Amino acid sequence: MTISTEHHAEQSTNPESKCSMKKYAVTQQPAIPYKLVIIHGNCAHLPSKVQLLETFLAQKSPDIVLLNEIKIDLSESNIYFDFKNNVSITKPRNKYGGRVAILVKEGIEFIQDFSFDEFSSEILSIKLNYGKNDQFYVFSLYNLPNEM
Numbered sequence: 001m002t003i004s005t006e007h008h009a010e011q012s013t014n015p016e017s018k019c020s021m022k023k024y025a026v027t028q029q030p031a032i033p034y035k036l037v038i039i040h041g042n043c044a045h046l047p048s049k050v051q052l053l054e055t056f057l058a059q060k061s062p063d064i065v066l067l068n069e070i071k072i073d074l075s076e077s078n079i080y081f082d083f084k085n086n087v088s089i090t091k092p093r094n095k096y097g098g099r100v101a102i103l104v105k106e107g108i109e110f111i112q113d114f115s116f117d118e119f120s121s122e123i124l125s126i127k128l129n130y131g132k133n134d135q136f137y138v139f140s141l142y143n144l145p146n147e148m
Contacts, residue, residue: 036128038064038138046070046101050080057083057103064126065103066140072099091124100124100140113137 039062043049046067057065065086072080074092081088083103089112090101102124104110113125122142127135 036064036136037062038066040066040068040140042068044069044071046072046080047076054083057086061085061105063105063108064138066138067101067103068140068142069098070101089124089126091122093121098122098142098144100142102126102138102140 037060039060041053043053046053053065070080070090070092072090072092077090077092081090081101081103085106086103087106088101088103091099093099100122104126108128110126110128113127116123116125116139120141120143122144124140126138128138129135
């Protein structure tokens with residue numbers, strides 16, 4: 001299986017949103033043509049942008065959304081991560097800071113991969129299966145400022 005990536009120069013420029021989004025498309029070739037739309041966004045505090053994200057998900061319907069700097073704790077995670085037609089995986093924290101989340105469109109089969117957790121507390125990973133031996137990993141990683 002060959003996986004090619006296309007970077008679309010489609011980036012949110014809405015000054016009110018303060019949440020930049022980049023769109024990537026992954027195409028499986030040559031067996032079954034399938035386009036997987038993956039979006040990445042740095043939210044800089046998700047609760048202030050939930051409505052914007054809900055609207056974006058409804059209009060664009062991406063397959064996978066990677067979010068950084070969600071800045072919520074575990075109790076808030078259950079409140080803010082209930083997006084229609086999406087399954088949420090989050091890594092909230094109980095103190096100030098970033099944290100990450102992944103939203104996967106319902107119907108896409110995936111497994112959360114915990115094997116990278118030892119490297120960073122700010123990483124989430126999922127594995128998508130395309131067939132018997134074809135796998136594709138998606139990561140959401142946030143590197144705190146001044147940390148290597």
